[in-house]
Amino acid sequence: MKVRVRFFARFRELLGNEIVAEVAEGTTVPDLVKQVTEKNSEGHTAIFDENGQFREYVILMRNARRIDTADAPKQIIADGDDIAVFPPVAGG
């Protein structure tokens, strides 16, 4: 399956605009984000804490809809998914 992970703001500076990844069946949202960030320790550390959990301030979207980081491990990635990972917003 091919999916896209996009990053914004500080996460974009650390990890790039987006990463297109091939993932296995049964991959969860946190699995996917770990997979695409594992080779970038600064980016990975900005998103995950020492226990491998999403940091409290991380915001996730799946196909343009917000998902709770606590629910993310229950969400199985589907082919063509568009995942966005970003820090707290600061518009206005």
Add this chain to the structure above:
Amino acid sequence: MIAIQNVDVDIGRLINDAKQRGTGAIVVFDGIVRDDDICEMELEAYVDVALHELEKIGKDATEQFNLLHVDIVHRIGRLAIGENILVIVVGAGHREEAYEGSRFIIEAIKAGVPIWKKELTKNGGRWVPGEHGHGRGK
């Protein structure tokens, strides 16, 4: 007019275009780049999502406060000190609805629309921290 754009916006024209039969008050919110010892500000958006959310905020405000007109124009890209970042023009029959509708819109934008600001300084830059940041799907 709901827009996310690099170019500036003509506020006077927006005010004129907002006037219609029944309009008794227009409130304009203009958020500008403040001189906090910075050189410039850089704004970034998840454009598709942010635009959709701005449209929803405008619709919600219109319904909740009986607004007659709403414009929301958010700038992105590099902006100099004093430039417009966000212009909200709200038209209503009376001032109460116009003020409340305008306040509702700016607070909703700050609470959740995926837009970010980076203050560029002589020594680099710093991302402006969000006011409502957490990952609980909000």
